[in-house]
Amino acid sequence: MAKTTEQKQAKSSFMRGVRHEFKKIVWPSKKSVFYYSLAVVAISIISSTMIWGLDNVLKRLLGLIIH
Numbered sequence: 001m002a003k004t005t006e007q008k009q010a011k012s013s014f015m016r017g018v019r020h021e022f023k024k025i026v027w028p029s030k031k032s033v034f035y036y037s038l039a040v041v042a043i044s045i046i047s048s049t050m051i052w053g054l055d056n057v058l059k060r061l062l063g064l065i066i067h
Helices: 005-022 030-066
Strands: none
Touching: none
């Protein structure tokens, strides 16, 4: 099936738009990525510690109720 001229123009216009949008992208620096990653790891550790502590407290309370 042959593409019509209209389809080719639409595809070309779309690709020009994509290239134009890619020029607007601002990539973070390596330093920013490092600090963002560090923040994610720290928050993950803090959150998991809090959930672990809450789980232990609830487990002990449940143990007192059941026994």
